[in-house]
Amino acid sequence: MGSYLVKRVLQAIGVILCISIITFFVLNIVPGNPVRIMLGEFADEATIARVTAEMGLDQPIIVQYFNWLKNMLMGDFGVSYFQNKPVLDILVTSFLITAKLAGIAYLLSIVLGVVVGVVAAVNRGKWIDSFLMTLSVFGISAPSFWIAIILQIFICLKLNLLPLSGISSVSSFILPGIALGTRYAASVARITRTSMLEVLSQDYIRTAQAKGLKKWAVIIKHAFRNALIPVITIAGSELGSILTGSVLIESIFQIPGIGKMLVDSINTRDLPIVQGGVMYIAVICVIMYLVVDILYTFVDPRITLGKESES
Amino acid sequence: MKENKELLEVKNLGITFFTDQGALPAVQEVDFKIYEGETLGVVGESGCGKSMTALSLMQLIPTPPGKITSGEIIYKGEDLLKKSQDEIQQIRGKEISMIFQEPMTSLNPVITVGKQIMESILIHDEVSKEDASRRALEMIKLVGIPMPEKVFASYPHQLSGGMRQRIMIAMALSCQPSLLICDEPTTALDVTIQAQILRLINKMKHEMNSSVLLITHDMGVISEMADNVIVMYAGKIVEYTAVKNLFKNPLHPYTLGLMASIPDIDSDDEEELEVIPGSVPMLYELPKGCFFAPRCKYAKEICHNECPSMIDKGENHLVRCWKYDKEHGKEWEDE
Numbered sequence: 001m002g003s004y005l006v007k008r009v010l011q012a013i014g015v016i017l018c019i020s021i022i023t024f025f026v027l028n029i030v031p032g033n034p035v036r037i038m039l040g041e042f043a044d045e046a047t048i049a050r051v052t053a054e055m056g057l058d059q060p061i062i063v064q065y066f067n068w069l070k071n072m073l074m075g076d077f078g079v080s081y082f083q084n085k086p087v088l089d090i091l092v093t094s095f096l097i098t099a100k101l102a103g104i105a106y107l108l109s110i111v112l113g114v115v116v117g118v119v120a121a122v123n124r125g126k127w128i129d130s131f132l133m134t135l136s137v138f139g140i141s142a143p144s145f146w147i148a149i150i151l152q153i154f155i156c157l158k159l160n161l162l163p164l165s166g167i168s169s170v171s172s173f174i175l176p177g178i179a180l181g182t183r184y185a186a187s188v189a190r191i192t193r194t195s196m197l198e199v200l201s202q203d204y205i206r207t208a209q210a211k212g213l214k215k216w217a218v219i220i221k222h223a224f225r226n227a228l229i230p231v232i233t234i235a236g237s238e239l240g241s242i243l244t245g246s247v248l249i250e251s252i253f254q255i256p257g258i259g260k261m262l263v264d265s266i267n268t269r270d271l272p273i274v275q276g277g278v279m280y281i282a283v284i285c286v287i288m289y290l291v292v293d294i295l296y297t298f299v300d301p302r303i304t305l306g307k308e309s310e311s
Numbered sequence: 312m313k314e315n316k317e318l319l320e321v322k323n324l325g326i327t328f329f330t331d332q333g334a335l336p337a338v339q340e341v342d343f344k345i346y347e348g349e350t351l352g353v354v355g356e357s358g359c360g361k362s363m364t365a366l367s368l369m370q371l372i373p374t375p376p377g378k379i380t381s382g383e384i385i386y387k388g389e390d391l392l393k394k395s396q397d398e399i400q401q402i403r404g405k406e407i408s409m410i411f412q413e414p415m416t417s418l419n420p421v422i423t424v425g426k427q428i429m430e431s432i433l434i435h436d437e438v439s440k441e442d443a444s445r446r447a448l449e450m451i452k453l454v455g456i457p458m459p460e461k462v463f464a465s466y467p468h469q470l471s472g473g474m475r476q477r478i479m480i481a482m483a484l485s486c487q488p489s490l491l492i493c494d495e496p497t498t499a500l501d502v503t504i505q506a507q508i509l510r511l512i513n514k515m516k517h518e519m520n521s522s523v524l525l526i527t528h529d530m531g532v533i534s535e536m537a538d539n540v541i542v543m544y545a546g547k548i549v550e551y552t553a554v555k556n557l558f559k560n561p562l563h564p565y566t567l568g569l570m571a572s573i574p575d576i577d578s579d580d581e582e583e584l585e586v587i588p589g590s591v592p593m594l595y596e597l598p599k600g601c602f603f604a605p606r607c608k609y610a611k612e613i614c615h616n617e618c619p620s621m622i623d624k625g626e627n628h629l630v631r632c633w634k635y636d637k638e639h640g641k642e643w644e645d646e
Binding site: 125202203204206207208209210211212213214215221222225226299300301302 | 369371375396400401402403404405408409411413416417418419420421422430431434435466468479482
């Protein structure tokens with residue numbers, strides 16, 4: 001397992017390097033001079049040339065890439081063109097805000113999704129199953145911004161229970177968390193139900209019943225763990241995408257998270273932030289897939305890392 | 312038949328599947344008894360209701376669509392069908408245990424086999440985890456598995472089919488049940504392993520002083536293992552007698568067909584193996600009279616119109632066939 005892990009980590013680093021190359025070159029091919037945008041339309045050519053040289057933007061693009069990569073490895077993601085702050089600081093600040101939102105949304109999606117999925121599967125064909133699955137179709141199809149607005153109207157404006165927007169307190173994150181998490185909860189619920197139904201029809205479930213185990217002991221001890229693999233897969237990729245921020249939700253609730261920050265930077269062509277942001281997303285996704293692969297082996301002994309299972 | 316103490320009596324058992332095609336009678340009018348220390352064999356083709364009958368004893372019929380619609384299952388003097396879910400759970404695994412056909416899929420793939428055996432013990436007996444694990448290890452030794460400590464910590468996929476079936480047997484017997492139901496325990500195994508497993512079941516039965524309900528479609532297995540035999544066809548018992556009677560003097564045309572279709576190694580090469588023409592009727596198109604009549608070479612008019620009940624031919628030999636009816640049997644006498 002140790003050598004497999006090393007191999008996987010090396011692979012992950014390779015993927016991240018490739019992404020860094022693609023990001024850097026694609027962003028630098030896009031026409032438009034950031035210095036010109038930064039200095040405004042009244043700047044004279046001499047100033048533009050001076051600032052360009054200061055920022056190293058006059059060097060060949062290959063050199064620029066390696067400088068960027070070298071600095072990034074030392075924790076220096078460059079300085080934002082417009083905010084005049086280190087990119088890393090800006091990323092960390094927005095990440096901490098997004099993390100709170102993501103935490104609530106993720107908790108909601110996993111806990112609610114798994115419980116709903118299991119309950120629906122166990123009560124297959126009964127009214128509660130139909131009800132929960134109808135609800136989940138609704139959850140998947142309803143756009144998150146629509147849920148956000150409905151929540152704002154009812155919970156904030158009519159009932160005045162929670163803050164409308166901003167990040168003044170933890171309670172400000174509840175509504176955006178629900179709005180963001182609903183869709184994920186619904187898809188986790190559907191995957192959990194499908195997977196549970198498949199497992200519940202297996203022979204070993206009958207064996208567990210024949211032992212005299214109680215109904216819920218059979219479901220939790222014997223069925224649930226076997227049903228986990230697809231749930232882990234989807235939960236891992238969901239955490240990846242939740243952590244990379246939601247532009248819509250962050251805009252509606254005025255949350256200065258990663259998503260909003262990235263879109264703003266793309267609009268102003270603040271390349272260091274965009275590059276840093278893309279690298280952040282790449283790293284998060286690569287880590288999540290690595291974690292998911294390792295989790296598989298804990299859940300199912302038939303999956304062994306690095307070698308074929310010995311059956 | 313042996314006249315030991317009666318352990319289980321099934322009376323007029325009926326199991327129906329409620330499906331889109333209507334209510335399908337999977338098992339009808341099934342009566343039998345199991346005595347202490349007895350091995351009762353159940354034979355019949357696939358889909359004849361053998362497994363459903365066995366599952367009904369533990370109330371493990373997949374519900375819905377299946378449901379026990381009539382009858383009584385008297386175990387040690389009490390009707391199991393009147394018991395609550397909780398009471399049934401205490402009987403499952405403790406009083407009545409079951410071994411299934413597919414050892415490859417009958418064990419939970421994500422739990423070590425040792426823990427799976429321990430689980431049975433911990434459910435029913437108030438023992439510490441250490442004691443349960445010690446007993447589980449003993450059971451593994453008892454069913455003749457080499458390197459028991461290693462196997463204890465193994466996952467099912469690391470074991471062969473025969474090993475897994477031994478583990479299933481160890482698990483089923485870990486609480487010393489009075490009745491062991493074996494649902495085609497050797498069907499999925501290699502021929503060389505089959506005999507070992509059957510011998511093991513027999514040995515364990517004697518050691519634990521249990522009764523066995525053995526379901527199979529293999530007449531050879533029946534002749535080796537069973538004391539008494541039930542022959543089932545399309546959900547009904549067609550013949551019920553001691554195993555010696557059945558092989559010496561099979562009465563029902565279906566049983567005769569089954570016997571004739573066993574290959575005989577001493578027979579001439581020229582002799583073709585007999586087959587029963589046609590196939591088992593589907594549950595949604597059961598014939599009006601005797602279910603076997605459309606395939607029976609002896610069938611007369613009455614067979615197509617009315618289903619006979621079980622007829623006692625003496626020496627505890629019961630058969631469901633008009634040929635042996637006192638009144639209607641005369642029609643066959645001339646032949």
